[in-house]
Amino acid sequence: MNSSRALGLGPVFRQAAVASRTSRDRRLTYTSLFDRNIQTQSLPPSAAEKILNEQRLKRPSSPHFTIYQPQLTWLGSIANRITGAGLSTLMYAYFIAYLAAPETFASANVIELVGSMPDIVKYAGKTILAAPFAFHSLNGLRHLSWDLTKFITLKGAYSSGYAVLGATAIGTVALVLM
Known part of the structure; x- marks a missing residue:
């Protein structure tokens, strides 16, 4: 079977073979007269880089917060x-x-400094350190459980997320009261 028949290109090939030279010249003249002149700029x-950065500023953030x-x-x-x-x-x-001034940041000096502070400052400082530590540690365990293919479902992800938040609250209070 001929490939031009299979593709249905037979009439196109016949028309191109039969077309006169003048009609082809007429088409070339027509297209060259009405072509748009496109100018490029280097x-x-x-x-x-400036154009690329401007385009990047117009992109939405991901996830799209709005x-x-x-x-x-x-x-x-x-x-x-x-x-x-x-942390x-x-x-x-x-x-x-500690590397810059080991005498100033020695354990004894730090304990003495913290001991001389008012109780409200101590509890505030311990809370500021304990809450991120508890959350990051417990959420890290949550991510490790995901690596072990546990709690991967949507329900499991939310239940483990709420469990981390609850355990963070309990862990923060426990660390602050130590």
């Missing part, structure tokens, strides 16, 4: 990242300060 790489209703799963994920970054920052800051 841009330096810095201008191209469309989607806040959900426990992504709020917990954001809170887990924030608490992890905050890491505090830990590194203390270690760098």
Whole structure:
């Protein structure tokens, strides 16, 4: 079987073979007269980067906060990242300060400083440290359970999320009262 028949291109090939030279020239002249002149402009790489950055600013954030209703799963994920970054920052800051001035940040000096503070400041400081620590630790266990394919369903994700929030509250109170 001929491939032009299978595709239905036979009439097109016949028309192209039979068409006179003048009709082809007429079509070429017509298209060249009415073609739009397109002008291009060469841009330096810095201008191209500026255009790209302007386009990126117009993109919505993900998840699109104005469309989607806040959900426990992504709020917990954001809170887990924030608490992890905050705790890491505090830990590194203390270690760098200890390396810079070991006499000032020795354990005995820190205990003496905290002991001389009023009780309300002690409890506020312990709460500020205990709440992120408890949440981040317990939510990390939740993520490990997901890695073990536990609580993966929607119901399981929400029940484990509420369990983490409840255990965080209990754990924070327990750590503050120590």
